[in-house]
Amino acid sequence: MINYLANIKIMLKKGILDVQGKTVENALNSMEFDNIHNVRIGKYVELIVSAKNKEEARHIVDQASSKLIANPIIEDYEITLNELKVE
Amino acid sequence: MINYLANIKIMLKKGILDVQGKTVENALNSMEFDNIHNVRIGKYVELIVSAKNKEEARHIVDQASSKLIANPIIEDYEITLNELKVE
Numbered sequence: 001m002i003n004y005l006a007n008i009k010i011m012l013k014k015g016i017l018d019v020q021g022k023t024v025e026n027a028l029n030s031m032e033f034d035n036i037h038n039v040r041i042g043k044y045v046e047l048i049v050s051a052k053n054k055e056e057a058r059h060i061v062d063q064a065s066s067k068l069i070a071n072p073i074i075e076d077y078e079i080t081l082n083e084l085k086v087e
Numbered sequence: 088m089i090n091y092l093a094n095i096k097i098m099l100k101k102g103i104l105d106v107q108g109k110t111v112e113n114a115l116n117s118m119e120f121d122n123i124h125n126v127r128i129g130k131y132v133e134l135i136v137s138a139k140n141k142e143e144a145r146h147i148v149d150q151a152s153s154k155l156i157a158n159p160i161i162e163d164y165e166i167t168l169n170e171l172k173v174e
Contacts, residue, residue, distance in 0.1 A: 011131070024155065027155055031155065040132070040134070043128060044131040050124075060122060060123065063120070064120050067118070068115060
């Protein structure tokens, strides 16, 4: 089995109001940061997955993301996989 | 002024117990995902910043991250900047 480091970037789908992002944007604008806009806040997940090959690893992470990590009704996710080298 | 798209990846510092990640890992392991481990959960922020140049943009985003977006006592953050092309 090969170990892969998976990075999953999860963001609200376009068109869904990002209340948390808007709140942070308003807070920044009321401080000295009035040159920051379009703040969107998502999640970033790192994990290690053991699989026979990269395709199997991607399938496992994709299943885990859609079943538990992300909410595919309101969120989009993007998976990046890198093989972990054994020293 | 030039617009830059900033991506900020925020993770708990190494050594700080990631309770949320551990909970997700336990949940995955109790489902069919027993080949996933070392789950760590962070935040991912996207924003647009207007600045004279990339150095100024990085400075503004760095200040905003350490003052409001991240908690530098327990979190590390990583900023990526890309100039937004005007069509």
